[in-house]
Amino acid sequence: MLTQVLDRIRRLLGRRTPAPTPTSTPASAPERDGAARASAPTPVFTADFGSTRQWVAGRSWAYPNGGPTNSGDNKLDYLVPDASFSRSGTFRATRRPDGKWNAGLLTTEGSEEGFMVRTGDVLESRVRLPVERGAWPAIWTWLDGDNEIDVFEYHPDNPDLLELSNHVKGASHYHRDPAVGPGRWVDLKVEFGSGSVVWWVNGKQVFADRRGVGRRWRAYLIVNLSVCAGRYHPAPDRAVSEMSYEVAYLRVIRP
Incomplete structure (x- = not known):
């Protein structure tokens, strides 16, 4: 009798489900974060305004004959290659x-990198x-007399307004924002989409x-400080002899 009981216990123990084979453990939080960082897009262009390989100073074919003036666009500009007017990332104008x-x-x-x-x-x-x-500060694009997208334009006489324009397909927007104003820092982001150019200001x-730039669009970058001649916006006050705006960084990401 005892032998039969023992045999029954052995049979029951033999039917237990074997323990599962260990599988790979999920990545720890630091590993997951590292993977996310590794997959984040890397900028294909990070502006170094002091670089003569990246940038040409004081000349642009967006101006008649490459400059130095553009009075037809109601500008008082006389473009200069002097490094103190742009190479530090502070764009200046002096009377x-x-x-x-x-x-x-x-x-x-026209730069070495182009x-x-x-x-x-x-x-x-x-x-x-x-x-x-x-x-009249601006960041914009240009190629062969066209392909102009204005990342932004600004005029202090309209203190809370940024001008955002797609001249390729004829679209524009006046963005009014209480966070925009003379002397204030503004974060800008633009996606040059085939079917829609999209602008963000301060993360929003x-x-x-909904016009876009088309599938084969391309253009050079321009960063500058122009000066209004008075037709569209007031010219500088007579007492003003110098003005400036700063660009802390500029980068381009290619998803």
């Missing part, structure tokens, strides 16, 4: 005796807006033009 203004401009057109933004690229920048009336999407 000249002839009524024009020496002004800073940088473009990737960088171009393309359809699908995302541009990010942080700028500090100018204070002086008549200042503010305009999607």
Whole structure:
């Protein structure tokens, strides 16, 4: 009898489900974070405004004959290659005796690297807006007389307004924002989409033009400080002899 009981216990023990084979343990939080960082898009262009390989100073074919003036666009600019007007990331303009203004401009057109933004690229920048009336800062694109997208334009006489424009497909938006104003820092982001160019200001999407740039669009970058001549916006006050705006960074991401 005892032998039968023992045999029954052995049979029951033999039917237990075997322990599961260990599988690989989930990645720890630091490993997951590291993987996310590794998969994040890397900028294809990070502006070094002091680099003569990336940028040409004081000349642009967006101006007649490459500059130095562009009075037809109601600008008082006289473009200068002087490094103190743009190479530090602070774009300056100073009054000249002839009524024009020496002004800073940088473009990737004609540079050794010749960088171009393309359809699908995302541009990010942080700028500090100018204070002086008549200042006309901008980040924009250009190629062969066209392909212009204005990442932003600003005029201190409209203190809370940024002008966002797609001149390729004819769309624009006046963005009013209490966080925008003379002397303030503004974060900008633009996606140059095939079917829609999309703008963000201070992390918030503010305009999607639903026009886009098309599948094969490309263009050079321009960063500059122009000076208004008075037709569209007031010219500088007579007492003002210098103005500036800052670009803390500018980068382009290609997803």
